Amino acid sequence: MNHQTMLQVQGLTKSYPTAHGEALTVLKAVDFSLQAGDTLAIIGPSGSGKTTLLGLCAGLDRPTSGTVAIADISIGDLTEDGRAAVRNAHVGFVFQNFQLIPTLTALENVMVPLELRGQGGPAQEAQAQALLERVGLLERRDHYPIQLSGGEQQRVALARAFINQPKILFCDEPTGNLDGETAHRIVDLIFELNREQGTTLVLVTHDAELASLCGRTLRLKNGQVVPSAPPSA
Numbered sequence: 257m258n259h260q261t262m263l264q265v266q267g268l269t270k271s272y273p274t275a276h277g278e279a280l281t282v283l284k285a286v287d288f289s290l291q292a293g294d295t296l297a298i299i300g301p302s303g304s305g306k307t308t309l310l311g312l313c314a315g316l317d318r319p320t321s322g323t324v325a326i327a328d329i330s331i332g333d334l335t336e337d338g339r340a341a342v343r344n345a346h347v348g349f350v351f352q353n354f355q356l357i358p359t360l361t362a363l364e365n366v367m368v369p370l371e372l373r374g375q376g377g378p379a380q381e382a383q384a385q386a387l388l389e390r391v392g393l394l395e396r397r398d399h400y401p402i403q404l405s406g407g408e409q410q411r412v413a414l415a416r417a418f419i420n421q422p423k424i425l426f427c428d429e430p431t432g433n434l435d436g437e438t439a440h441r442i443v444d445l446i447f448e449l450n451r452e453q454g455t456t457l458v459l460v461t462h463d464a465e466l467a468s469l470c471g472r473t474l475r476l477k478n479g480q481v482v483p484s485a486p487p488s489a
Contacts (some may be wrong), residue, residue, distance in 0.1 A: 407438035
């Protein structure tokens with residue numbers, strides 16, 4: 257079994273300047289670590305810092321203080337290009353609003369991470385088609401996002417997220433824009449791929465049922481980690 261630490265977060269704090277010259281702290285001194293294959297749900301009310309934490313963990317933003325390491329690579333001192341290279345090598349994303357490129361077909365969208373690696377040959381196209389088949393959309397491979405339903409777009413996004421066989425997958429409200437039946441299908445696919453590939457999974461969600469499927473839960477309130485359940489009286 258692989259016990260590599262896939263995500264190490266220490267003292268993570270994020271503040272923004274305000275018009276009055278004071279700092280608004282949206283995340284304060286967050287610590288946690290995840291091993292290969294771990295599943296974590298980040299939960300909490302709106303405005304608690306969940307998406308900010310996810311973006312910092314993925315290197316999409318820089319913390320005010322604290323450190324983040326992905327696959328033992330500290331990303332804090334890397335350039336933007338350096339962080340992008342780490343993401344392309346190790347990270348997959350699934351966003352609530354899908355983030356598909358409207359001018360590309362479903363197949364071309366799935367292949368984008370490979371193209372960024374300079375890997376766009378027949379073998380990679382076959383790999384992308386196999387993933388589209390896995391998510392039940394091979395017959396829609398030549399359709400553009402506007403021709404797909406929300407659930408179909410999310411399945412394309414999921415195939416794209418796994419095309420590089422990422423070591424860690426970040427999901428920001430992956431079922432937030434989907435109906436109940438479609439959401440269940442997306443969740444099933446995410447956890448199937450997590451088990452098969454040993455991918456570390458980090459989910460931001462308001463969905464208590466989805467959070468309960470994860471091995472661990474991190475609850476945020478006002479930018480700080482709080483106990484997941486209130487203490488007994």
